[in-house]
Amino acid sequence: NAGVTQTPKFQVLKTGQSMTLQCAQDMNHEYMSWYRQDPGMGLRLIHYSVGAGITDQGEVPNGYNVSRSTTEDFPLRLLSAAPSQTSVYFCASSYTGTGGTYEQYFGPGTRLTVT
Amino acid sequence: AQSVAQPEDQVNVAEGNPLTVKCTYSVSGNPYLFWYVQYPNRGLQFLLKYITGDNLVKGSYGFEAEFNKSQTSFHLKKPSALVSDSALYFCAVRDRGFQKLVFGTGTRLLVSP
Numbered sequence: 001n002a003g004v005t006q007t008p009k010f011q012v013l014k015t016g017q018s019m020t021l022q023c024a025q026d027m028n029h030e031y032m033s034w035y036r037q038d039p040g041m042g043l044r045l046i047h048y049s050v051g052a053g054i055t056d057q058g059e060v061p062n063g064y065n066v067s068r069s070t071t072e073d074f075p076l077r078l079l080s081a082a083p084s085q086t087s088v089y090f091c092a093s094s095y096t097g098t099g100g101t102y103e104q105y106f107g108p109g110t111r112l113t114v115t
Numbered sequence: 116a117q118s119v120a121q122p123e124d125q126v127n128v129a130e131g132n133p134l135t136v137k138c139t140y141s142v143s144g145n146p147y148l149f150w151y152v153q154y155p156n157r158g159l160q161f162l163l164k165y166i167t168g169d170n171l172v173k174g175s176y177g178f179e180a181e182f183n184k185s186q187t188s189f190h191l192k193k194p195s196a197l198v199s200d201s202a203l204y205f206c207a208v209r210d211r212g213f214q215k216l217v218f219g220t221g222t223r224l225l226v227s228p
Contacts, residue, residue, distance in 0.1 A: 004158075031214055040124075042205065042220035043159075050214055058215065090158055102147055102209060104216060106158035 002026050006091050006107035013081040013114045021076040021110050023091030031094045032074040033058070033104070034066065036087040043090065049074055050096070081114045088112070117142045119208050121219035128196045129227050136191040136222045138206030147209040148189040149216070150180055152202050159205060165189060176200070196226045 007022045025032065033048035045058030049068040063085060065077040074093075078085060088111050092104040118141045128134045140146055147166055151159040163174025165182040173179045180191045191204060206219040 033216075035218075040220060043218040045215060045217075048215060092159075096214065102216075103149055103161045103164055104159075105161070106151075108158045 004091055004093055004105050004107035006089075006110050008110060009108065011110060011112050013078070013112065015081060015083060015114060017081050019078050019081070021078070021089055021091075021112075023074045023076065023107060024072050025074075025091075025093040025105070026072065027093060027095070027105065028071060029093035029095050029105075030071070031096045031102075031104075032068065033092050034064070034074070034076045035090045035092065036060065036085075037090060037109075038087050046076065046089075078112075083114045086112060086114045117208050117210050117215070117217040119206050119217055119219035121204075121206055121222045123222050124220075125223045125225060127225050127227065130198050131195055134193050134196045134200070134224065134226070136204050136206075136224060138189045138191065138219060139187050140189060140206070140208040141187060142208055142210040144210050148180075148182060149207040149209075150174065150178070150189075150191050151205045151207065151218075153205065153221075154202050162191070162204075196224075198226045198228055200224060201226045 004025045030051045034046040035043040044060045047066040049055045055066050088109050090109050091107040094104040120139045149164045150162040153159045165172050170182045203221050205221050207216050209216045
């Protein structure tokens with residue numbers, strides 16, 4: 001069981017470039033989410049998904065797109081990178097079925113710098 | 116809307132002393148409450164949760180937390196701190212009617228030898 005995996009670990013982009021942060025989980029979790037972590041602001045929810053084909057916006061969705069074509073994968077796309085998107089990005093997943101207690105499992109993070 | 120407050124940016128404690136990291140929450144219904152720990156350059160690790168039942172919940176690494184409904188608090192505690200407990204701690208809440216988890220801003224715990 002690899003848990004939640006994220007690639008890449010580090011990335012430097014120039015303003016205006018686009019890229020996709022990858023996230024995968026092998027626990028058959030329905031719920032997946034993306035957070036960004038900035039100093040003094042904790043974790044803020046960007047987008048989340050309650051199952052394949054279903055996504056919704058979180059607290060800070062602007063500038064990001066997501067899709068969920070399979071249960072396992074939940075990529076986050078930066079459409080046109082801006083310095084304000086410099087952050088550490090975490091993907092998380094949880095089981096939400098009957099009897100589940102909903103703790104989220106986190107990936108190791110992607111540190112993104114936009115210059 | 117759900118919200119979580121961690122009123123202390125940093126907590127300092129000497130090794131061997133008890134520690135408390137504070138958390139208060141606001142939800143419209145009955146909450147699911149969680150504590151996570153983050154070590155440097157790592158993802159968040161789940162410590163413990165309150166879902167229902169006993170107000171005192173025990174978790175990993177000797178940590179426990181007390182759910183207090185009247186004070187809407189869920190403080191994290193440990194009877195005897197270790198230097199290795201030094202890390203960033205996050206409280207989180209989920210309204211039972213919703214999927215989303217809302218995190219506090221985090222409290223840095225520093226345990227001195």
